[in-house]
Amino acid sequence: MKPQRAVLLLRISYRKPEEGEEEQAEGAERRRAEFSKGIGRQEEDGRALADRLGWKIVKVIPEDDTSAFKRRKIKLPDGSTALRTVRPGFRAALDGLASGEYDGLIADDLDRVARDPRDLEDLIDVVESRRPRIPVESVTGSLRLDNDANITMARVMVAVANKSSRDTSRRVTRKHEELAAEGKPPGGGYRGYGFSAVGHKPIEAEAQILREIAARILGDWDGWTADQRAAIDPEVGESLNSIAADLNRRKVPTVTGSPWRDRSVRSVVTKPSVAGLREYRGEIVGKAVWDAIVPQDRWEQVRARLAGRNRAVDLTLKRWLTGVLRCSNCGHQLIGWQGNNGPRYWCAKPHGGCGKIAVKAAFAEDEVSRQVLELLGQEDVLRRLRTVADTEVTDEARAELAADEEQLKVMAGMFARREITFNEYREGRAIIQQRIRESRALLTSRAPRVLRRLLAAADVADGWEALEPAGKREVVLALIPGYEVLPHDRSQGNRFDPGRLVPIEG
Template sequence: MRDSHVSSSKLRAAIYVRISKDRELGKAGEGLGVQRQQQDCQELADRMGWQVVEVFRDNDRSASNGKLREDYQRLLDWIREGQIDVVVVWHTDRLHRSTTELEEYAKVCNAMNVPTHTVKSGHIDLKTPTGRMVAGILGLTARFEVEHKAERLAAKYRQMAIDGKSRRVSARPFGFERDGITIKPDEAAELLKATRAVNAGEGLKAICRDLNSRGIKTTMDKEWSYTSLRKMLLRPRNIGQSVYRGQVVGEAEWDAVVPIGEFLTCQRILTDPSRRTTPGSGRKHLLTNIAKCGKCGKGLLPGMRPNRDGTPFRMYRCCVYRDIEELEHLVSRAVVLILTKHDARKLLTPAQPASKDLEQERSAIEAQMNEAADAFTAKLITMAQLTRITSDLQDRMEKIDAGLIDRDRARIFDGLISVPDVMKAWKSLSLARKRTVVNTLFTITVQPVGRGKVATAEHTTIRLKNEVAHVLDMSDLSTMIGAFPDESQMAEVVRAFS
């Protein structure tokens, strides 16, 4: 092939253009769109009398991070295959910003005698040491400017986060206007509703289906998914906290859209390690892994086997087994019995200080922690003193958070207590909420029956969990059903109630 600056015949030219997401950080031309780059390169090719045979574009691809640029690789392939005679770019930093890439590019171009011309820097002679040095310096200079400006922006964003300031991001946060500060009432209401649904025991997939069925989209105009909803519900932004690189760094300038107690409850539920997070159809039965085997202590799982007449027998099984319908009916009656016949309203008002008092105390502790950090920065206290102060305050904070979570337990029983027909309300709940109610109220153990015997209600132990029994007052409970822990008496009451 002939060198373009020697031959006067029409040579085949390839234009390479690129713009990356770091366009705000770089030098002049970094923010230049690919269309403008292509136009300038085309004008250069026309002046030189070259025929442009292909334009290679890499949109949103950085030349600094080492990630694959598909069209750049395709350009190298065209050069190796002898399909082009000259490369035209707007600036050398469009091609590369690392010496490794420059060396590879120079090797490929020199092997095929393909020169490089730029709009801003003229002809780059990659055959000579001086030319390669100039190209390398231009690329490294561009890389330095990008990294240096990135450092300044990172420091700026960190300080903004510490000061509680909102910064403009590509995606508007759900529940807020574009400025990130002004609350968007309709979305904020949906955010609070979704938080309360999780606290009441509803599953994320069910909440997603509800949002999508009502045409409520994300701020990217997409339907809600398990991942996007979970991420949104766990944002510290929801309670007016500012975050930098995943860490809460202080109070923000915007107001909270979710009460802190409800947020902490939701956070505890969604980050519980035992929570099922693997893809699948989810639980299909009320007592899966809630009812325990009386022989080995493991959770019962649903199963099926044929009866003698060939009809399916659906059961919970482990070392023991029970008819699914009968066991679920027994437990459902126990739920209705507890929520109907006893002073169940106590479940809505646990013996804790008012939420507002707890929130005020929590804010005071946060202020003390900030004051301690400022004192350390001003060298008024030592690191050992700061550590001791922070540790003490963290312990108090954890106790307050536990109280706030306990205050929000009432959400589990929302719509079930002090209603005309508890059974009707119970039947209307989703399976996820029913499971949460049962798991909150009871410890259920299915006992072995013995060879040749028929399982009855007496072989199922249903006990109130300690924290629930404490709230309901066991003395009142005993007057209703006698010695509640005795499964035979419990079964008799349930049968009488039904």
């Protein structure tokens, strides 16, 4: 009997721009049009085949921007992880065939259905689960599973297609590795904010915005009014939400035309390309051939400051132990919260916590302040901190950082000339980059600056009280990694027990 509830499976790959990228205007419409035409042609040809065969199609499943070859690490139902192609549309078609919702499958070609042998085997299992076998047809005739000979041929063709994809992937990967080692742009039809797609040259209007964003984050922008400047702590800088709101108010365009958000502001200013650095697979591999828009040392300060902000949920925080206290039950950060009995720190359920640990804010802050001042009252501790706060990075340390960066550049050149393998390059780069990270952490650390302000006061206790909430938090985290908050012992009534705050070992 000819299928009367067949499913038509369509697939085409089309990479969309990532956040901070924009497709060239002259290519965007063409790509979208080609994508639409490609899917349209497949559907038209599939329906024509169904008419010739006398099949009735009841469902069309388009897999747009979907690869049948690339695999991702996913969690399986048994809790283990494995590499699999991620194709919800294909899986929906299989489920429908297995359940009897569909009684046949049509596709344009075998490689539109599967380029991974495991996917083909899953389809074969479903097809052979019924007697007679579930009919499968393709426009090109390359996909038939009605007998063992056709199944064997399909297996061979998918194996060949898989090898072809692997060969292409290897060549493309090798080319990108070479471009990265030479510091050249990766190419393609998309561009990052601040740079042209062709030649990767800085676009001055966007470069000015990037430098402005960096200055606002670092707290030294000269575009603030006197009132705005007075309201911003230079040690904290302006919030990303505030920057995004101002850029939207001024109608500063993004590369995609969508409004600015805190995430897009962060994304465009933290990309290594902005500092004239070449990144490959999430790692900086050396200097780029293009000029930096934001100087590297300043860009590193921006990254360090934004990393420090991750400890807090609010840059204008009142509850300065946010990011310092951790739940002893689930390990989640306690955050400032307005409860029925006043301010408290809570392992907030709405933010992913367990909701089981809370402590009154005033009690916790008073106790941590007492411990900090007690620690700073110890002469040997105070002496060591003053040494750290007053010691500048030596010329020798700067020279070591420069030497490490130069060594990375030399190694990249050796790899580009194929004097060393990629594994040798990667192993050596990992060692050098660890030294570079340690040096940069020393250069961009905020703790010495906060301590300098505190220790410069005639009286440390007065200096502590004069600190902004964010400064207090930084001092605490410079001295103690944080505190674990234990559950409240109800047998003691409502009395606060300082023993609930257990310092986390550094």
